[in-house]
Amino acid sequence: MKRVFDGVFRDKNRLFTISFENGEYREWNPYHSKLAAAILNGLKTMPIKKGSHVLYLGAAQGNTPSFVSDIVGKQGYVICVEISEKAMEELIPLCERRENMVPVLGDANKPEGYSEYLEDIDVIYQDVAQPNQARILLKNTKYLKKGRYALLCIKARSVDVAKQPKKVFEEQIKELEKALQVMEIVNLEPFEKDHVLVVCRKL
Numbered sequence: 001m002k003r004v005f006d007g008v009f010r011d012k013n014r015l016f017t018i019s020f021e022n023g024e025y026r027e028w029n030p031y032h033s034k035l036a037a038a039i040l041n042g043l044k045t046m047p048i049k050k051g052s053h054v055l056y057l058g059a060a061q062g063n064t065p066s067f068v069s070d071i072v073g074k075q076g077y078v079i080c081v082e083i084s085e086k087a088m089e090e091l092i093p094l095c096e097r098r099e100n101m102v103p104v105l106g107d108a109n110k111p112e113g114y115s116e117y118l119e120d121i122d123v124i125y126q127d128v129a130q131p132n133q134a135r136i137l138l139k140n141t142k143y144l145k146k147g148r149y150a151l152l153c154i155k156a157r158s159v160d161v162a163k164q165p166k167k168v169f170e171e172q173i174k175e176l177e178k179a180l181q182v183m184e185i186v187n188l189e190p191f192e193k194d195h196v197l198v199v200c201r202k203l
Contacts, residue, residue: 001025006049007071008039015039017070020098026070030191033064034127034153037191045184045199047123047149051075055121057108057140058082058128061090062101068125069098079117081106111140118143124150129158134175137200141180144202150180156194165194176200 001009001016008028009016015028015036030037039046048054052072059065059080068078077100082088088105095101106114108128121144126137137152144150154172156165173182180200188195 004039005046005071007073008046010039013040017067020066020070020073020100026067028067033067034188034192034195034197035064035125035151036067037188037195038186038197040191041186041188043184043186043197043199045149047151047199048072048125052122053120054078055118055124055140056080057124057126057136059091059103060084060087060127062094064127065091065101066094066098069101072100074100076100077102079104079114079121081108081114083107108136108140111143115143122148126151127153129155131159133159134172137176138179141200141202146202148202149183150200150202152176152198152200153188154196154198169196173198179203 001011004010007017016025017028019026028036030040048068048071050073054068056065056078059082065078065080079102081104082091091103095103104114124140133154137150141150154169156168159168181203182200184199186197
């Protein structure tokens with residue numbers, strides 16, 4: 001087992017974290033998590049680490065947020081923003097088992113609705129299937145201090161199904177560059193089709 005990042009371990013083509021709940025190795029499936037897919041595809045910049053305060057936009061039922069919870073550990077926390085009340089039915093019990101996860105029913109387009117949680121965020125991670133993905137991230141990074149990081153999963157088909165994914169990625173990244181420094185872009189195939197993970201830093 002080889003440590004690849006703080007709290008993330010690799011055995012050949014399998015990734016693991018150490019479970020917040022029981023302290024055992026827990027396998028992280030890249031077909032179910034875009035962050036795991038990015039790591040296996042060679043991600044170099046991983047700002048999420050032990051003690052990080054993470055704002056997670058688009059938490060859904062909490063699969064990837066739970067692995068982020070493993071990484072940040074008891075010294076960190078994950079603010080899990082999700083707009084779907086149905087998804088919250090599964091997210092809330094998960095957060096009850098993990099003291100470092102906080103469920104927030106909210107719209108990532110309107111960060112003022114959960115701004116009380118945004119005083120000391122180190123990393124924003126966004127996985128939201130909306131056409132204005134870059135704009136949503138920029139609204140939220142207004143609360144981020146200079147030098148801190150944001151990770152955005154761009155889903156080309158959610159932005160514009162008629163355009164070539166490469167063109168969509170270029171347009172979204174150009175939007176990000178208005179306020180952020182793009183550090184790294186990782187294609188997520190074969191785990192996710194027409195997706196990239198973009199790592200940014202606030203200037």
